[in-house]
Amino acid sequence: xxxxxxxxxxxxGPPTSVSIASGPLVGPVLRRVVGMLAARxxxxxxxxxxxxxxxxxxxxxxxxxxxxxxxxxxxxxGDRCLDLVIGPLRAGGGQALITDAxxxxxxxxxxxxxxxxxxxxxxxxxxxxxxxxxxx
Amino acid sequence: xxxxxxxxxxxxxxxxxxxxxxVRHVMGAFGEALALPxxxxxxxxxxxxxxxxxxxxxxxxxxxxxxxxxxxxxEDRLEVVVADHGRGIGPSVDRAGPGLGLPMMATLCDELExxxxxxxxxRVAMSFSRGMA
Numbered sequence: 001x002x003x004x005x006x007x008x009x010x011x012x013g014p015p016t017s018v019s020i021a022s023g024p025l026v027g028p029v030l031r032r033v034v035g036m037l038a039a040r041x042x043x044x045x046x047x048x049x050x051x052x053x054x055x056x057x058x059x060x061x062x063x064x065x066x067x068x069x070x071x072x073x074x075x076x077x078g079d080r081c082l083d084l085v086i087g088p089l090r091a092g093g094g095q096a097l098i099t100d101a102x103x104x105x106x107x108x109x110x111x112x113x114x115x116x117x118x119x120x121x122x123x124x125x126x127x128x129x130x131x132x133x134x135x136x
Numbered sequence: 137x138x139x140x141x142x143x144x145x146x147x148x149x150x151x152x153x154x155x156x157x158x159v160r161h162v163m164g165a166f167g168e169a170l171a172l173p174x175x176x177x178x179x180x181x182x183x184x185x186x187x188x189x190x191x192x193x194x195x196x197x198x199x200x201x202x203x204x205x206x207x208x209x210x211e212d213r214l215e216v217v218v219a220d221h222g223r224g225i226g227p228s229v230d231r232a233g234p235g236l237g238l239p240m241m242a243t244l245c246d247e248l249e250x251x252x253x254x255x256x257x258x259r260v261a262m263s264f265s266r267g268m269a
Contacts, residue, residue: 013150013199013200014148014150014200014202016147016148016149016150016155016158017146017147017148017149018145018146018147018148019145019146019147020144020145020146021144021145023144024169025144025145025165025166025169025209028165028166028168028169029145029162029165032158032161032162032164032165033147033158033161033162035161036157036158036161037158040154
């Protein structure tokens with residue numbers, strides 16, 4: 001899957017990075033960081049809920065696809081925009097993580113909620129980029 | 137002496153005031169996941185907030201320096217390290233004499249280690265028992 005980055009809405013500066021050993025802390029930590037940064041990006045409440053749903057899915061599915069038994073996510077809040085980069089993932093892990101986000105009867109949650117979604121190879125690893133925006 | 141093992145959680149954030157709130161909020165995840173007593177969790181949050189605030193106020197002259205927070209849950213305790221790559225801990229520029237931050241952190245945690253090196257940053261390591269102190 002590939003989608004071009006349409007617009008640069010992210011500010012310069014280092015991202016916020018979170019690395020969590022696979023286990024019970026991944027979900028609680030990720031959802032808190034995502035919630036705070038989505039609020040800072042001035043996303044409205046419904047998009048903030050979307051962002052937390054994406055975080056929960058990453059927490060549930062990413063441990064099966066990460067390189068080193070550790071889930072790492074880089075966040076960059078922008079102007080009504082939140083970018084997440086999940087990885088390093090194993091080769092093929094980016095698409096596998098997207099596929100795993102399918103919920104019976106609902107469809108693929110990440111594909112439905114993300115405004116941009118693409119897998120970026122980097123050496124032997126992959127990184128999944130997810131962008132959530134609000135243009136209302 | 138606190139042990140160095142694989143970190144369970146590591147956060148790296150720009151050293152800005154608004155990110156202190158992010159760290160404080162994340163510490164709530166440990167209270168939830170580890171079933172920390174409420175008062176103990178408040179001790180952890182207050183001490184970590186103080187350590188992060190020190191980084192924001194004192195570590196860097198330039199914007200976008202990083203503060204690094206590492207959390208190791210252990211069987212009987214929670215270890216938290218707050219580090220920066222700036223000038224290290226020093227006196228406040230806006231007040232005379234030492235502040236209350238370090239004594240307060242020492243009171244709130246069970247073990248406190250402070251490493252400071254000019255030009256290579258500071259490292260504050262705190263250990264909290266998972267029951268009440």
